[in-house]
Amino acid sequence: GESVGLHLPTLSVQEGDNSIINCAYSNSASDYFIWYKQESGKGPQFIIDIRSNMDKRQGQRVTVLLNKTVKHLSLQIAATQPGDSAVYFCAEVTSGTYKYIFGTGTRLKVLA
């Protein structure tokens, strides 16, 4: 299930199940979005991106969905594995600007 505490919200899923991590972005002018994965003790790493002229993009076991009407981004991970345990951040940017805006992050815990 999903819970929000004093720190990052946590999503716990069984190994082998699909995971869906959600993000509400802030700027309707944002036209490029990225999902990052941050493992313990490491910096965030690029997973997948999507431009605003698309509503879906698939990678290897990951899919990003973009709903511009409600400013919502989601990351779907198929057949979640223990190695997927990490904190996931969404990031948005508007072309011509210099700085990404990061979401608050979601911790994904994969249960054996």
Place this chain on the structure above:
Amino acid sequence: GAGVSQSPSNKVTEKGKDVELRCDPISGHTALYWYRQSLGQGLEFLIYFQGNSAPDKSGLPSDRFSAERTGGSVSTLTIQRTQQEDSAVYLCASSSKGLSRGYTFGSGTRLTVV
């Protein structure tokens, strides 16, 4: 280099001492960013460099924090008279012009003020 390199990876310092954190970005990346991440929290923007100049330093928490970048490459984040609330992971990131495919982050410096 192949990635963004930060040093030291860990730093323990006494309250009141000054610390310097170093970031070596990807060669050719003109943009460089510093972020702070407290335990279990999200990413807090500190400062942005384009070349050697810092057009946005709005995230620096106080005048105890400063940063510089030389030769369009290495950057140093300095925290003077450290306080316990400065304890966090300090992440550096760099990107090419246009921000395509986002930032490349270093592994961070974990700062502990005791």
